[in-house]
Amino acid sequence: MAWNEPGGNNNDPWKNRGSRDQGPPDLDEVFKKFFDKLGGFGGGGKKSSGKGFGGVGLGLIAGILVVVWFISGFYTLNEAERGVVLRFGQFHSFEEPGLRWKPTFIDKVYPVNIRSVRTMPSSGFMLTGDENVVRVDMEIQYRVTDPFKYTFSVVEPDESLRHALDSAIRYVVGHSKMDNVLTKGREETRQKVRDELVSIITPYDMGVEILDVNFKDARPPEEVKAAFDDAIAAQEDEQRFIREAEAYAREIEPRARGQVNRMAQEAQAYKERVILEAQGEVARFEELLPQYAASPEVTRQRLYLETLEEVYGKTSKILVDNQGSGNMMYLPLDKILERQNNAVQPPVSSNTLDGLRSNTQTQSSSDNNGSTGSRTDRFRSGRD
The missing domain is CATH 1.20.5 (Single alpha-helices involved in coiled-coils or other helix-helix interfaces)
Structure with a gap:
């Protein structure tokens, strides 16, 4: 049963067992006892008021606070980082990598990585210059060149760079034809996006350098993807x-x-x-x-x-003139040699020679002598 329920229960937890009417403890009295104990370190066990607290106990507390303040000032910068030091809210200096110390509550250090190459993707459906819709995926690679400008030139530099990238992509795609974005004009589109992005962020002086712009993908909507695949x-x-x-x-x-x-x-x-x-x-x-x-x-x-x-x-032909016989024998040795080269033939017999003789042309020896003489005279007359 609860102490404050009706029915005669009067079990008040703030009352002591020996005194029925005592309330909750007094905070002033609690603090007074605490300070009396601290003052007891320098008063030899003698209770004192605020005057005793300003003794050794206060000096000890101050020393502990100074040690804690000094220890809290140590910090470490990695090899790729540079520290931007603000003293009382105003730029003071840059800190190099290593173990460093700063006066706490006086200096504030913002570590910035200036060596690593950062990437930032961007994608979305965009309207081209010929009123077609494409989905473009691009990615930029950039690096911080000035830690102070990167930290204080703009609020949230990465988010500002993301908005600039989206604006550059949409501007270039909006002034390009769909075929150029999807096929043969990718390199030109990529270069235009890089130039447009640099022109956007230059007035802001963000302290970043655009290293490269990668054209990852460009594709039409799924409803017409098959037709565009055939065209590509x-x-x-x-x-x-x-x-x-x-x-x-x-x-x-x-x-x-x-x-x-x-x-x-x-x-x-x-x-x-x-x-x-x-x-x-x-x-x-x-x-x-x-x-x-x-x-x-x-x-x-x-x-x-x-x-x-x-x-x-x-010539490979042989003409034999049998004087007085009236016959001229013709031996086609070229044909015989050709046949012997193509296949092995049996030796020519006497019957074969007789057959060859039967095919010779018959002329009288007188006609032969006359024709020979006429040819000789024609040759001689030509020479003359």
Whole structure:
């Protein structure tokens, strides 16, 4: 049962067991007893008032507070950090990495990482210049170059940089066509976003440097994604065919030029050879002219025999003139040799030779002599 419930219960917890009417303890009395105890450290156990508290006990408390204040001033800066020191709220200096000390309540240090490369993504659906909707995902890499400006130039610099990045992306995408953003114009869009972002944050002097802008992804809405995938595939095929055609042209063109050069060199060589041969023939006939003038008959006969020797030396056919028999035997040795090269044939028998003789042309020896003489006279008349 509670002490304050009706029914005669009067168990007040603030009353002492020996005194029924005593209330809660007096706070003034509690503090007075506490200060009396502190003053007892310097008064030899003798109770004192506020005058005793200003003795050794107060000095001890002050010493402890000074030690605590001194210890609380130590802090550490990492290798990549620089400390921005404010003294009484005003910029004082920069602190280098390592173990440092500052007077607490006088100086305040803001550590800033200036070496690590930070990343900040940005994405969302955006309206292009040709009134199409695309989702663009980009990411920037930046680094702090001035710790003081990064800390105090703007409120929440990272959030301000995020808003500047979103504004730059939307501005560039809003002035670009959808095909350029999705396919062939990505590099141009990325560079434009970088330039626009730098132009936005430069007036704020935020103390950051934009290292790079990465174009991670750009895609149309899911409802028309299949059609755009087909269009992108067709454009990629177009570029592939163009590269293959260029490679084929680079392969064929040197070969054609080589053939042209070879044919030109062959024609030049043929021209020089014919000219030299003609000059040689002229020189040879000029050498024969004195001999022909000295003895025309002998010279004509010698030229005739040399010509026949040259002509018959190049043929594989043999004509045998059986004088007085009226028959001329023709031996097609070229055909026989060709057959022997293609396949092994049995040796030619006498019957085969008889068959060959039966295929010879029959002429009278007188006709042969006459035709030979007529050919000789025609040759001689031509020479004359």
